[in-house]
Structures are given as structure tokens and as C-alpha cells.
Amino acid sequence: MTSAFTWINPDQRDFYLDAIDTALEKGMAAKEVVCSITTGFRNVPSIRTAPGLNPYHASVADVGYGFDAVRGTILRLREGESISHAKNMLVFELDTLRISEKQLTPNFELAVKDAKPDVFYLIEQSRYLNRQIAEAIKEAISLGQAFLGPDWEIIRAKIQNIQAIPRL
Template identity: 75%
Template sequence: MRVAPGLNTYHASVADIGYGFDAVQGTISRIRQGESVDLAKEMLVFDLDTLRISEKQLRPNFELAVKRANPDAFYLIEQSRHLHRQIFEAIKETIRLGRALLGPEWETIRANIEEIQAIPRL
């Protein structure tokens, strides 16, 4: 899928989103265990907002990749679209919870990490 004509190979894959969820869960777990995590809030906002970006990048690549699919793959394509909607809803909910947890601090932190987020995508 990542090498099909017209696809942006620097855009997110499903693996990127899986890694993002693992990163969020790892940060939360470390905080819950009482570990003193430097920049824990920044890590949490970075991971959650990066998930948001990855989800936005995944959809157009997926739709381009399946454009020329054979009819026998349509069922799997629809199942993948359904899974993507579930992933999107889970990301949306985690970001909502993160915003509720941090309040106005969320936007301040997000603005501070915005330039750092671009580095892995270059």
C-alpha cells in the first residue's frame, strides 16, 4: 500500500497509529505507577495530537490504495473502513479526555510541541 502510485509514503500507516496508542498507554501507565516523568504532560499531548495527525493522513492514502481494487476485495475494504471509523472515534475520545484533564493548558502545550511534531515527518 505504501508504494502504490500517487501515495505519500511519508504519511501514517496503521502501524504508526498502533505505535501512537502504545505510546499514550505507556505514558499514562508510568504516571499511574507514580514514576516521576519529566515533561509528562508534554509527552501526553504530543502523543495524542500525533495520533490525530496520523489518523488524518491514513484516510486519503487508504482511499487511493483501494481505488483499483478487485471486486473480491470489496468486503475487506468495507471492513477496513469500519475499523478506521472505530480508530477515529477512539482517537477523538482520547483527545477529548486529554483536553478535559489539562484544560486550557492543553492548547499552550500543543502550541509548544507543534514544531517538534514535524521532525519525524520530514
């Protein structure tokens, strides 16, 4: 594997990478379902014209891209690819997921603001799935912080200016 992780026992490194990947896999499953539900929202007249639907759908897609990015980096590391700045990539990708997750709830609530009672079940199911996505991201970040220790905050401080660019 990459020289970026020589400071840690390979078994411990693999443990953390596997745990992060597993957390994101759970979040990805919830994201896939919520994405299907929100696509269906376009067929519900009381939600179709809601002002937050497109930003919410974009936020869900943004989270999906983030999941793919982290999981892709982990896969590349598992396959032994030497990635310069691998730690930086992992922090950037996980922390960007944190930012994306913060957009889900406000955009969702805007999208369903004037929904009719006949779709409340779908709305509650989506809220539940959004919480699962958030929990998976928080778990993955917590594991990343434990994995990288003090390097996490040092790297995060360096990348904050890049992340200040508007996301949507």
C-alpha cells in the same frame, strides 16, 4: 504519582487516565484487525501493486506506535513514576496520534483505488475499522483536553514546530 498532576484530585486524575486508556484500547483493537487485513491485501493481486499500500500500512503502524506511546506513559504514571514534563508528553503523544490518524484515509483510498469487486467486503470492513480508530483517537484527545484544560492548548502551541517534521 508525578508532581505534574498535583493540581487535580488523584481520583479525578485516575478517572481521566483510565478513560483515555480505555478509548485507546478500543482503537488498538480496531488497529490490530485492520493491520491483519492490510497485511492480507498483499496477497490480493488487484491491491498488491496499488501505490498507496505501503504508505497506508505505514500509517496504520504509526497509529499503533502512537497508541503504545500514550498507553506506556499512562502506565508509567499509574505506577507512580515521576516523569518530568508528563503533561507535555501526554499532549505530544495524543496530538501526534491526531496527525497519524489524518493520514489513514487518504493512504487507504489510494491503496484500494483500483481494487476488484471480489475484495470490496474487506475494503468496507477496513473503512469501518479506520473510522473506529479515528473515533477512539478523537475520544482520547477530547478526554486529554478536558483533563488538562487550558494547559492543553498552551502545550500544543509549544510542540507544533516539533510535529512539523515530515512523518513518512
